[in-house]
Amino acid sequence: MLGRLVAIASLVFASFTAQAADNHAHNEAPLGDISKRYKVLAEPQVVPQDGRIHIEEMFWYGCGHCFSLEEHVNKWKATKPADVEFTRIPAMFGKAWVIHAQLYYISEVLGLTDKTHSAIFNSIHLNKQKLTRKSEQQAFFADFGVSEEDFNKAYNSFTVKSRMKQGDQRVRAYRVTGVPAVVVNGKYLVDAGSAGGQHNMFKVIDHLIEQERK
Numbered sequence: 001m002l003g004r005l006v007a008i009a010s011l012v013f014a015s016f017t018a019q020a021a022d023n024h025a026h027n028e029a030p031l032g033d034i035s036k037r038y039k040v041l042a043e044p045q046v047v048p049q050d051g052r053i054h055i056e057e058m059f060w061y062g063c064g065h066c067f068s069l070e071e072h073v074n075k076w077k078a079t080k081p082a083d084v085e086f087t088r089i090p091a092m093f094g095k096a097w098v099i100h101a102q103l104y105y106i107s108e109v110l111g112l113t114d115k116t117h118s119a120i121f122n123s124i125h126l127n128k129q130k131l132t133r134k135s136e137q138q139a140f141f142a143d144f145g146v147s148e149e150d151f152n153k154a155y156n157s158f159t160v161k162s163r164m165k166q167g168d169q170r171v172r173a174y175r176v177t178g179v180p181a182v183v184v185n186g187k188y189l190v191d192a193g194s195a196g197g198q199h200n201m202f203k204v205i206d207h208l209i210e211q212e213r214k
Contacts, residue, residue: 031196037204038190045173045186052085053212055205058171058181060091061100066180067125069198070118076202084209088117089167091179098164099132102155105163106137109154112144119144184208 031037047054057073059066077086090101100120107116123129123140131137138151154160174183181191182201188208195201 031200031203034204034207037195037200038184038188038208039194041174041183041187041189043173043175045170045183047186048085050085052083053185053209055084055086055185055209056170056183057086057088058091058174058176058179058183059088060093060097060179061103061120061124061131062096063179064125065192065198067121069180069192069201070121072198072202074118076205081209083213089170091171091176092164092168096130096132101164101167102160103131103137105160105167106141106151106154108163109157109159110141110146110150112141112146115144116141185212187212 059069080086088104090097090104092098092101103120104113104117107113107120120131120140123131129136129140131140134155137155138148141151142148174181174189176183176189178191180198181189182205183189184205185208190201190204190208192198192201195204
């Protein structure tokens with residue numbers, strides 16, 4: 001049974017990797033008809049009614065295409081309008097994904113996300129540190145001044161577990177099947193495949209933001 005599960009997980013991961021590879025075109029496709037560059041969700045999800053437009057990015061730290069998208073995310077975030085709220089939600093489609101999702105929420109609880117998010121990507125993709133073992137994660141946070149006691153409190157906290165559960169429910173409600181993917185105001189799904197490349201993703205997102213303002 002375990003062997004079967006591992007085989008299935010490997011096939012699923014391979015499909016995610018293949019989709020990401022197909023979607024991450026090195027030569028960006030012309031944007032063309034922007035109405036065809038995103039998907040309208042069949043079941044929109046509720047977002048906070050706070051007068052802001054909510055942008056949610058689904059990602060996995062182990063995903064090379066999520067890593068490459070960070071450059072575009074950071075450029076866009078630097079100039080995003082004040083009425084736009086950007087959040088990240090780690091997807092959990094496998095064991096390593098769950099471990100890395102926990103790593104993300106530990107960073108949140110410790111108040112270190114702004115400092116550690118890019119550093120986690122760099123550790124995994126540039127320094128070849130998987131950060132899937134608790135000891136590796138503790139050593140990683142130690143570099144940011146986090147004591148072993150504070151790390152263990154966050155690691156075992158109810159808050160982290162609750163956020164993981166809520167995040168997983170959110171991703172599944174959107175029926176996301178691959179990452180990176182971005183949802184605009186709970187209604188529209190944008191990925192590199194629909195947008196014609198990663199660079200185009202934020203052109204489409206900006207278009208949808210304007211559309212939501214009307």
